[in-house]
Amino acid sequence: MTFMExxxxxxxxxxxxxxxxxxxxxxxxxxxxREKEHALFExxxxxxxxxxxxxxxxxxxxxxYAGQNADEDLKLTIDYIHERAPEIPVILDVKRGDIGxxxxxxxxxxxxxxxxDAVTVNPYMGFDTLKPFLDHADKGVIILCxxxxxNSGDLQNLVCGGKMVYEHVALLARDRWxxxxxxxxxxxxxxxxxxxxxxxxxxxxxxxxxxxxxxxxDVEKVVKFGCDRTGHGIVINSSRGIIYAxxxxxxxxxxxxxxxxxxxxxxxxxx
Amino acid sequence: MTFMExxxxxxxxxxxxxxxxxxxxxxxxxxxxREKEHALFExxxxxxxxxxxxxxxxxxxxxxYAGQNADEDLKLTIDYIHERAPEIPVILDVKRGDIGxxxxxxxxxxxxxxxxDAVTVNPYMGFDTLKPFLDHADKGVIILCxxxxxNSGDLQNLVCGGKMVYEHVALLARDRWxxxxxxxxxxxxxxxxxxxxxxxxxxxxxxxxxxxxxxxxDVEKVVKFGCDRTGHGIVINSSRGIIYAxxxxxxxxxxxxxxxxxxxxxxxxxx
Numbered sequence: 001m002t003f004m005e006x007x008x009x010x011x012x013x014x015x016x017x018x019x020x021x022x023x024x025x026x027x028x029x030x031x032x033x034r035e036k037e038h039a040l041f042e043x044x045x046x047x048x049x050x051x052x053x054x055x056x057x058x059x060x061x062x063x064x065y066a067g068q069n070a071d072e073d074l075k076l077t078i079d080y081i082h083e084r085a086p087e088i089p090v091i092l093d094v095k096r097g098d099i100g101x102x103x104x105x106x107x108x109x110x111x112x113x114x115x116x117d118a119v120t121v122n123p124y125m126g127f128d129t130l131k132p133f134l135d136h137a138d139k140g141v142i143i144l145c146x147x148x149x150x151n152s153g154d155l156q157n158l159v160c161g162g163k164m165v166y167e168h169v170a171l172l173a174r175d176r177w178x179x180x181x182x183x184x185x186x187x188x189x190x191x192x193x194x195x196x197x198x199x200x201x202x203x204x205x206x207x208x209x210x211x212x213x214x215x216x217x218d219v220e221k222v223v224k225f226g227c228d229r230t231g232h233g234i235v236i237n238s239s240r241g242i243i244y245a246x247x248x249x250x251x252x253x254x255x256x257x258x259x260x261x262x263x264x265x266x267x268x269x270x271x
Numbered sequence: 272m273t274f275m276e277x278x279x280x281x282x283x284x285x286x287x288x289x290x291x292x293x294x295x296x297x298x299x300x301x302x303x304x305r306e307k308e309h310a311l312f313e314x315x316x317x318x319x320x321x322x323x324x325x326x327x328x329x330x331x332x333x334x335x336y337a338g339q340n341a342d343e344d345l346k347l348t349i350d351y352i353h354e355r356a357p358e359i360p361v362i363l364d365v366k367r368g369d370i371g372x373x374x375x376x377x378x379x380x381x382x383x384x385x386x387x388d389a390v391t392v393n394p395y396m397g398f399d400t401l402k403p404f405l406d407h408a409d410k411g412v413i414i415l416c417x418x419x420x421x422n423s424g425d426l427q428n429l430v431c432g433g434k435m436v437y438e439h440v441a442l443l444a445r446d447r448w449x450x451x452x453x454x455x456x457x458x459x460x461x462x463x464x465x466x467x468x469x470x471x472x473x474x475x476x477x478x479x480x481x482x483x484x485x486x487x488x489d490v491e492k493v494v495k496f497g498c499d500r501t502g503h504g505i506v507i508n509s510s511r512g513i514i515y516a517x518x519x520x521x522x523x524x525x526x527x528x529x530x531x532x533x534x535x536x537x538x539x540x541x542x
Contacts, residue, residue: 108339156395
């Protein structure tokens with residue numbers, strides 16, 4: 001199955017538009033796992049076991065593994081998801097963007113070394129830096145458009161020819177970069193009006209929507225403005241709000257509850 | 272010493288504005304090193320020994336290590352440069368850009384795990400995603416401005432309020448992001464007119480200039496348009512043109528010659 005098929009399937013089977021961000025920080029882990037070998041993986045494994053019925057995707061953030069010298073934990077985590085919940089796609093959040101020969105190496109990293117189903121990429125350098133990812137027709141390529149962070153407007157909101165830079169990205173993705181039908185966009189939950197607007201521009205493209213939970217995005221608006229006409233088309237990511245919902249040895253159950261509650265909250269707005 | 276001091280010092284001591292890009296690809300290595308344990312590092316070590324008198328910086332491209340499951344080789348390479356040529360700064364080319372909490376993890380990766388002197392970053396997501404790097408006042412933060420690849424104009428050349436996006440980046444870097452005096456810009460050698468223009472906008476900021484050699488940039492124009500008023504201020508990177516100058520077992524001597532020749536060619540256009 002392609003990423004797009006896998007995502008559609010998992011959304012339907014689990015009746016869920018929720019993605020869990022697997023961004024574990026060693027110092028924030030419960031004491032019962034912190035000292036274990038491969039502590040980040042052990043933490044993730046328990047979270048995955050507890051949430052696999054409530055989510056449509058997992059999204060490990062590569063920086064947490066790279067910054068903590070834990071590449072092996074990332075590999076173990078993705079392998080475990082494929083084994084434990086093979087119907088759920090893995091989005092490797094790396095936000096890569098580099099010249100063609102280098103982007104080819106990054107595509108190897110994401111799709112061969114780590115066996116991810118999809119990857120996030122940065123469009124600043126233009127089409128030839130995205131092509132080595134987009135050429136993998138079975139993989140998802142999720143392009144930063146309007147990001148959730150406070151200063152995302154520094155460049156993304158500059159107005160060029162009557163359209164903001166993020167609108168140009170949405171239109172380039174729709175009209176030029178989606179030749180394999182595997183492109184998607186990142187739109188932050190913290191900018192619901194922009195989410196509504198990009199949905200108008202791109203009625204059929206999936207959106208990865210981070211920024212609910214710790215970053216404060218409004219779930220109701222995300223669902224109402226972000227869903228496509230089939231009531232799907234968004235992947236709502238929560239990281240800290242789920243993985244740290246309970247900081248005791250019951251963290252996994254707490255994460256399971258938080259994921260189910262977010263799924264149910266999202267579904268309550270889906271008519 | 273800060274990155275900026277180290278770079279100034281190495282440029283003067285070696286009378287060089289040349290940076291060697293350490294982007295080894297296993298299948299392209301000479302047979303005599305290809306099968307060794309830590310082949311990428313062994314290749315790099317020989318290149319470093321042969322070029323250390325002719326360069327002002329080294330720039331390993333993280334993708335080549337990440338994509339070939341060779342993080343250890345990257346660590347060994349940077350450690351070796353610090354030991355063998357402690358006066359020469361290491362620019363870790365990663366082009367990161369992510370929300371604050373994640374960028375903090377990437378800064379740990381670059382500055383703690385790998386002990387780089389400088390890092391490349393992507394400005395698409397705005398100031399708060401660059402701040403975790405810029406706050407390290409002793410480290411260099413080299414921001415993508417006008418990149419060397421063919422489609423870099425897709426976003427970078429959009430005109431907003433009379434200025435192209437890459438000009439906005441140059442002005443933001445100059446006026447708002449350089450609060451610690453540690454910001455620099457990436458300008459591709461393949462766009463010499465833009466290089467001249469950004470030098471006018473930012474007379475005192477160092478530029479990392481990739482794109483000579485395999486990508487075809489014109490060295491004379493890079494030097495004439497890129498240097499600051501002291502005849503410094505540019506770091507001209509060549510990767511494939513130096514590391515693959517000779518593909519036999521004499522590869523290291525070939526790289527040394529290529530680095531020296533590029534240094535001398537660059538210097539022939541200075542003052």
